[in-house]
Structure formats: structure tokens, C-alpha cells
Amino acid sequence: MNLPRIAVDAMGGDEGVRVMIEGAALARRRHDRFKFLLVGDETRIKAALERHPNLRGASEVLHASEQVGGDERPTQALRRARNTSMGMAIAAVKKGDAGAAVSAGNTGALMAMAKVSLRTMPGIDRPALAALLPTMSETDLVMLDLGANTECNARNLVQFAIMGAAYSRIATGLASPRVRLLNIGTEETKGTEALRDAADQLRGAGERLALRFDGFIEADKLARGSADVVVTDGFSGNIALKAVEGAARFVTDLLKQAFQSSVRSKIGFLISRPATELLKHHLDPNNHNGAVFLGLNGIVVKSHGSATAVGVAHAVALTARLLEENLTERITADLTAGMTLEAAPLDLNSRGLRKEAMGDADGNSMLQVGK
Numbered sequence: 001m002n003l004p005r006i007a008v009d010a011m012g013g014d015e016g017v018r019v020m021i022e023g024a025a026l027a028r029r030r031h032d033r034f035k036f037l038l039v040g041d042e043t044r045i046k047a048a049l050e051r052h053p054n055l056r057g058a059s060e061v062l063h064a065s066e067q068v069g070g071d072e073r074p075t076q077a078l079r080r081a082r083n084t085s086m087g088m089a090i091a092a093v094k095k096g097d098a099g100a101a102v103s104a105g106n107t108g109a110l111m112a113m114a115k116v117s118l119r120t121m122p123g124i125d126r127p128a129l130a131a132l133l134p135t136m137s138e139t140d141l142v143m144l145d146l147g148a149n150t151e152c153n154a155r156n157l158v159q160f161a162i163m164g165a166a167y168s169r170i171a172t173g174l175a176s177p178r179v180r181l182l183n184i185g186t187e188e189t190k191g192t193e194a195l196r197d198a199a200d201q202l203r204g205a206g207e208r209l210a211l212r213f214d215g216f217i218e219a220d221k222l223a224r225g226s227a228d229v230v231v232t233d234g235f236s237g238n239i240a241l242k243a244v245e246g247a248a249r250f251v252t253d254l255l256k257q258a259f260q261s262s263v264r265s266k267i268g269f270l271i272s273r274p275a276t277e278l279l280k281h282h283l284d285p286n287n288h289n290g291a292v293f294l295g296l297n298g299i300v301v302k303s304h305g306s307a308t309a310v311g312v313a314h315a316v317a318l319t320a321r322l323l324e325e326n327l328t329e330r331i332t333a334d335l336t337a338g339m340t341l342e343a344a345p346l347d348l349n350s351r352g353l354r355k356e357a358m359g360d361a362d363g364n365s366m367l368q369v370g371k
Contacts, residue, residue, distance in 0.1 A: 003033055004099025005060075006319055007089040010040035010048075011067035012105030014306050017044045020104065023303075023312020024059075025052035030313075031320040032058075037098050040064050040085040064088050068109045070305065077109035078116060086110060090117050093298040100299035100319045102290075104312065110302055111148055111293065118296040121328070123335040126152075127295035128160045129234070129302070130167055133244065137225025139172040144294065145234040146241050152233040154197035157181065161202055162334045163294040164229040165211035170325040171318075176212050177228035182236060183216035190216065198231075209337055219243065290315035292322065299327060 010020045017040060024036055035058050038045050042063035049056040064085035068077045081087030086105050092098040094117050103110050111129070120127055130144035142164050149156065161179050168177040181199055183191040188199070195216070202213040217227050219240050232240065289311035291302040299322050303315035 003035075003320075004323060005035045005037050005092075005097070006316065006323070007037040007039055007062075007092040007098035007101040008316065009085045009089045009101065009103035009105055010038050010045050011064070011085040012103045012305070013303065013312070014104075017041065017048050019307070019309050020312055021045065021048040021052060021055065022309035023307070024316050025055040026309060026313035027316035027320065028055050028058060030317055031324075034320050034323075035059065037062055037089070037092055039089045039092070040067065062088060062092070068105050070106055072106055072109060074106075074108040074112035077106065078112050081113050081117070087113050087117075090114055090298075090300065093300070094118055099323045100301065102301045102303060102312075102316055102319050104303035104305050104307060104315075107147070107302060110300065114293050114296055114298075114300040118298040118300070120295050121297055121332065121335070123332075124159055124163070124295040125156055126159075127293050128163060129291050130164055130294050131241070131291040132171060133222065133241075135223050135225040139174065139225075139228065141222065141225075141227060142168040142171060142177070142229045143222070143237060143241070144229075144231060145237050146291065147234045147238040148293070149234040151235065152194065154194045154201065157194065157198035157231055157233070158201050159295070159335075160231045161198070161211065161213075161229065162209060163331050164231060165209065166330040166334050167292060167294060167322075167327065168229050169210065169330070170322060170327060172228060174228055176210050178214045178226075179211045179229040179231065180214050180217040180227040182219065182230050182232035182240065184218065186216045186218065188215070209334055290318040292318070292327075294331070297328070299323060 008020060008024050010017050013019055021038070024038070028034065028036070036055065038059050039062045042061050045061050049059065064083065066080060066083045068084050068086045077084070082091070086103050086109060089101040089103060090113050093101050115127055126149050128145035129148045130142055131146055132140040133143055135141050144160050144164050145152070165177045165179055168174060179202065181195055183195055185191070188196070199215065205211065205213060211229070214227060217230060222230060222240065222244060289304055289307050293300045293302070299319060301315055301319045303312050307315065
């Protein structure tokens with residue numbers, strides 16, 4: 001079976017070529033059927049490939065004379081897209097030279113380039129940024145939108161739910177993911193009109209959408225494992241994500257401080273080390289790296305800018321899995337089912353609010369929404 005290539009923006013991220021190439025090499029050990037298109041400074045990429053012969057034999061290098069800066073405005077990056085490693089990686093997807101693109105570069109620029117070049121799928125008003133978050137259950141949580149759209153109406157939220165459920169079925173293996181809307185309470189009367197309208201539509205969706213709508217969820221329950229997909233607007237989603245990340249850092253820093261406070265604490269650390277190592281692994285953002293722009297005519301995955309080679313490998317491996325499992329085709333099929341429901345068809349096609357935010361500017365997110 002000939003699988004489409006994965007285009008990798010080798011110049012993105014805090015450490016650039018070395019980490020991106022090493023991460024791609026690690027990912028190929030798990031997905032050795034894939035070929036790669038490595039985009040960026042040809043000299044630096046070929047030098048890095050010398051240490052990874054397995055990847056070198058499965059890759060083509062596409063030289064790019066420029067790269068997108070971490071603080072560059074999306075509008076400025078768009079004007080230079082055709083000469084940048086990020087823009088050329090996305091262009092390869094549009095032309096069919098690659099099936100998906102991965103970048104650890106500027107989130108806003110990546111979102112802008114992907115949307116302008118690939119356009120949104122039929123039946124989708126706006127793309128959404130989705131990521132996997134760790135939970136106390138056996139499977140991760142898909143959460144969207146995490147910063148692509150500051151304001152959303154009910155149609156947008158319903159579309160996000162359909163896309164998020166399709167993504168969850170691939171990422172978690174669940175046949176019918178539990179979908180919930182982020183709200184200030186679980187009662188049906190709580191929240192904005194858009195939330196209540198979206199909930200009414202999703203309650204009538206039935207099993208034809210391969211999802212189970214379980215109502216509203218509050219932010220303090222995100223990590224409990226009581227939902228498989230959580231849907232919200234990008235403004236609320238980004239704030240909730242940062243709060244979750246801050247809590248995770250607080251816990252790990254507090255444990256570190258406590259275990260270093262005395263000799264007795266250090267002995268206690270040695271005794272409890274297996275448990276603390278498990279906690280560290282569970283909270284490590286590199287083990288959940290890779291946010292997906294859902295709703296585009298092509299797959300684009302955002303790796304966190306500060307990700308290690310292991311983190312980049314997770315993002316590339318996720319990209320490979322989305323290609324193998326035909327994410328775009330699954331979303332298209334679900335949208336078709338949503339628009340042809342015999343009873344209470346979902347309102348998916350009308351255009352809603354147009355105010356958008358091109359990603360996250362500060363680059364501090366540990367779960368994939370970085371610079």
C-alpha cells in the first residue's frame with residue numbers, strides 16, 4: 001500500500017532542524033511505511049540526516065530559503081509563504097505532493113497559511129484546533145477549539161462536535177465517543193444561547209453520527225474522564241487549556257519542592273519513585289504533543305515549539321495515524337450524515353460569526369498550542 005508522504009517543516013520550533021529530524025526519525029521506527037518530504041535549509045537538513053540513515057533513505061529534501069519567525073504576524077508570514085519552509089510544506093499538501101504537514105513553528109502563521117491554502121471542507125464554516133489532554137481514565141480527551149476562533153455560534157459548535165468525534169474515534173479507538181459542551185454549569189438552562197442551541201441540536205443527532213451527546217461539562221471535570229470530546233469556542237478553550245497546564249506544572253513543582261525539603265522527604269521520594277515517575281510520564285506534554293487543525297481540505301498538525309525529539313515523534317506519529325485512518329474522509333462522511341438526518345437535521349451550512357483569532361501568540365502552552 002502506497003501511503004502519502006508527510007511534509008515536515010524542519011525549521012520550526014525552538015531548536016529547529018536537529019530536533020525535527022530526530023523526531024521524524026523516531027516516528028518512522030513506528031510507521032516505517034511512510035515517506036517524508038523535509039522542507040527547509042537543504043545543507044542543515046542533509047547534515048542532520050547523516051545521523052539517521054533510516055530516515056534519510058525514506059526522505060526527499062525540499063530547499064526553502066526562508067523560515068517564519070516565532071513572533072511574526074500571520075499577515076506578514078502569509079505574504080512570504082511561498083518561500084518559507086512552513087508555507088512550502090503546506091503547499092505540498094495542496095498540490096498532492098504530501099498527504100499532511102507537520103510544523104512546530106508560529107501557530108498563528110500556520111493557521112493562516114493552512115486556511116488560505118487548503119480552505120475549509122464543504123459543510124464547515126471554520127477550522128478548529130484540537131488537542132489530546134490526559135485524563136484519569138484509560139483514554140485521552142479530545143478538546144476543541146483551543147484558539148482558532150474567539151467567538152462561535154451554535155452551528156460552529158455542532159460542526160466542532162462532529163469533527164472532534166471523528167478525531168476521537170481514531171485517537172482513542174472508541175466507536176461512539178461521549179461529547180460534551182464546556183459550560184458554567186451542567187443544567188440545561190445554563191450558559192449562552194449558542195451553547196443551549198448547540199445542545200438541542202446534538203441531543204437530536206442520534207446514533208447516525210457515531211457520537212453520544214452527554215450534555216454540559218464544567219472545567220473542573222475535564223481531567224476526570226467523564227467525556228471523550230469537549231467542545232467550546234477558542235477563547236474559552238484556550239483559557240481552560242492554560243489553566244489545566246498551570247495546574248499540572250503546579251503539582252509537579254510542588255512535589256519536587258516537597259521531596260527536596262528534608263532528608264526524610266528524599267528517602268520518601270526514593271520509596272515512592274515508581275509512582276512519581278508514572279505521574280511525570282502522564283503529565284509530560286511531550287507524550288501528548290500534536291494539535292490538529294480540523295476542518296481543512298488536508299491534514300495539518302502543530303507540534304509545540306519547545307517539544308523534545310520525543311514530542312516531535314509523537315506529533316509525526318499522530319499525523320501518520322490520521323492519514324492511515326482517513327480522518328478527512330471520516331469527517332466528510334459524518335457531515336453528510338448530519339445534514340441528512342431524517343428527524344431534526346443539524347444546521348451545519350449557514351455562515352456564522354466571522355471574528356477569528358489566528359492562534360496563540362505567547363507560545364507558552366505545553367499542550368501543542370505553542371509558538
